[in-house]
Amino acid sequence: MEAFEMDTLISVDEALRRLLDATHPLAPEERLLEDALGLVTVESVRARTDSPPFARAMLDGFAVRAEDVAGATRDAPRTLRVLGTVGAGSGATRAIGQGEAVRTMTGAPMSPGADALLRIEYAQEFIEQGERVVHAYRSVPVDEAVQQRGDDLRAGEVALAAGTLLLPAQIGILASHGYRSIAVVRPPRVAVVATGSELLEAGEAPHPHALYNSNGPMLCALIRRVGGIAQVIPAVGDDLSLQQRVFSDALKDVDVLVTTGGVSVGDFDLTPSALEAIGVERLFWGVFMRPGTPVYAGMRGKQVILAFSGSPSAALVNAVVLGLPVLRRLAGQKDPAPALFARVTGATLRRRVKHSRFFRGQLTQRDAEWWIDLGTEQSSGSFSGFASVTALARVDADADVTDGALVPIFLLP
Template sequence: MDVLISIEEASRRLQEAATVCQVEQVALDRALGRVVAVDVQALLDVPHFDRAMLDGFAVKAADIVAATKDQPVELRVLETVGAGHVPHVHVEAGTAVRTMTGAPIVTGADAIVRIEYAEELTRDNERIVRIYRAVDEHEAIQERGHDILAGHTLLTSGTVLQPMEIAVLAAHGYHTVTVTRQPRVAIVATGSEVVPLGQALQLGQLYNSNTPMLTALVTQAGAQAISFSPASDHKEELTERFMEALKTCDILVTTGGVSVGDYDLTPSILEAIGVKRLFWGVWMRPGTPVYAGTFDGRLVLALSGNPAAAFINAIVFLVPLLRVLSGQKNEQVDVKARLKNPPQKRRVKHTRFFAGQLIFIENELWIDVSGEHSSGVMTNFIGKMALAQIGGEDELREGELVSVILL
C-alpha cells in the first residue's frame, strides 16, 4: 500500500477523475430516479386558466358583503360548470354560477363561495342560491400562472426525478425527458474462498455476499449493476475477469485481494493491464486498504473483501461517485448527532464508521451504535439507518457530537 491518505483527499482524487455520462431521452413513465441532464422550461402557464379551488358558487364578492347566517343574500344561478367544461354565461350583479373544483372561473366572477356556506333552491322555475357568508375577492380562485409561467425554468439540470417532478413534467405535456445515462457498474468479487450462491460450501469457503450487496446498493443509487461470477486468486483468471468487466462499464468495482497478503493480487493485476493508480490505502476503519485507479476513461474501485468494510467503502466512495457520473446536484446534507453506547476502543488516526440507529432524546438527535463492530460482521447493519463517522481526533464517548451519513 501507499502512504495512507485522508478520506477527503481520496474523494477529491476520485471525483476529479470522474466524467458525467452522456445524455439520452427516456419516456416519462420510465424516468423515475433518473437525473435531468438539461434545464427544462415550462411550456404553459400553470394553471393556464383561472380555476376554482373548491366546490361552490362563482360570484361577485361585492354582491355578498352583507351576507350572514341570519340574513343571507340571494343570487340567481345562471348555470353549473364542472371541471373540463367551458362557461357559456357572464356573471353580473345579482347572479352566480355553480362551479365545481377545477372548473374555469366564469367571466365577471371574482370569488368562490364554498358550497357549505350556500343553499340552492328553485323558485318560480328559477334557480336561486342563498349565500350565508361574505368572502374576499379572489377567494378560492387559483389565477392563471399562479404555479409557474410559461418560459420559466421548470426543473434544473441535476434534479433527480421523483414522483412529483414527473407529475410536473406531465402537467406541461412532456412525454419524454432528457436525462443522464445511468452509470454502468461492473462488479467482480475475488477470492478462492468465495463461491456462487446455490453451490454447496466446503470447509474454508464463503458464499458471495458482496456482489448481491453491491448490486443492490448500485441499483438503489440509480445506476446499472453488471454482475460477474467470482474470480479465484489466480493471476490468469483475475486478469481475464477484470479485462472482460472493463469492456462493459463506466466503473469497475472489485472486492477482496486488495491488502498486502500473499494472495492479495488485485492492485498488481489491475496495474499490469493498464490501470493508473489514484491511491491505495485510506485513513479509515473498516476498509483501510481501498484502491482506486483509472483505465481508458473508466474508473476502478477495489474494495475490501470483508462485507462490512466493502459496504462502508462503497457508501463513502462509490455512492458519491455515482452521483457525479449521473450529473446529480452536489447537495450534501450535514447531519450531526450525539453518540450513544459507543464501543470501548482506543483512539487511532483513522476515521471510523459505526452502524447506528437514529433516535431522539429530549428533542435532540442521537445515534445509538450498540453492537459488535467488525469488518466481518454484517448482522449489526440490519435495520440501521445511518453511519456514525468518528474522526481521528474525536472522542469515543457518550454524548460526543459526530457526523452522520444517512443510509
C-alpha cells in the first residue's frame, strides 16, 4: 500500500515544530485551589488587598521608635515604658510616644508611632515601681524587622501572570489573597492503546510467544505524572478493521490518542493505515531518532494522534521527547519544550549515525553543574535499564560523546 509507506525521515526538531505548531491550549475551566495543582492560569491574577495589609513585625520583640534606643548597649541600656502586648491577629490600638514600647509578636501589626522592632534577644523586661519597663541593649535602625504595608504586593498588582504553572507556592499566593478558585487551562484527556496480537493484559495466563502489555500502564503513568487524565484501553490485535473501530471509539471523548506498536513497515504494522482510514491527517511518519525511529503523528480536527514504537524503551523515549511537549502545550504551559543541559560522564566511543540518539543516564550535581552518567546499559532491548535512570541525553549526529561534553537532556518525570 504505497499511500502508507513511511515518509522521508525528519529531524527531532522538525517533528517537535510540526507538533507544537498544530496544537494549542485547551479550553479554560474554573477549579478550586485544592484541585488546581499542576494546572496553568488562563489570565493574570491580581492581588485583592495590599500584602501585607498592615505594617507587621517579622520577629518577636518590642515595637519602638529607633531614636529612643540609639546608642543603647548592655552597659548603657535605654529604658522604655511598655504599654502592652500585641500578638498576631490583634489590633495595635495604642500609639507609641517618646520613651515607650509595645511588646510585639511575629506577624502582629506594628503600633502607630513605632518605626522599628527591637529583637527580644536584645531586651529584658522588668516591673519597676509597679510599671512594665524594658531595657534595650542594642540600637536598631528605622524599619528593622518590619515589613511595611504593601511591601510584597499592592492591591491591583499582578500576583500571578497568565500562563503560570500552579505549584504549591503559587497556590499559597492565591490563598493569601482570598482566592477559593481560579480559572485554569483544563488538563488534557488522553486515551492509550497498545497494539499487537502478541500482547496479554495483566491477569491473563502467559503462553509461549506472548508478552504482557507494559506500554499501556507505563504511558498512562507518565501522562498522569505530568497532570494529564489518562485512560488505558485494552490492547488490540493486528487486525485493520478492529484497529479502526477501537481507535475511532477511543477518540470520541479525548484530546489525544496515543498508540504503541504497528508503526514500522512490517507486514503487520497497520496503525498508520487504520488511523488515516478514520480521518487522521498525517503530520509526519518517521524521525531521525534512536530509539524510536518509526513514530507517527497526526491530527483529526483539534485532536492529536501520536503512534509510538511498540518497543517499551523506544515508546518511553518517543513519549518523553515528543509526547510530553504536546501535553504541556495543550495544558497551556509557556515553554512546552524547555532547554536543559548537562555534562557527560561515563561516555564510551560510539560510531556516528545520522540519527539523534537518546542515551539513558543518572543525573548528579557537581561544581554547580548537572552531569549525566551514561555508563549504564543502553540497549533498547533492555527495558530494565530504565529502573535507575533519571534523564535522557540527546546526542546529535554531528556531536561527539566524550566526557565533559555539554548535551541537551530530557528529564524523566
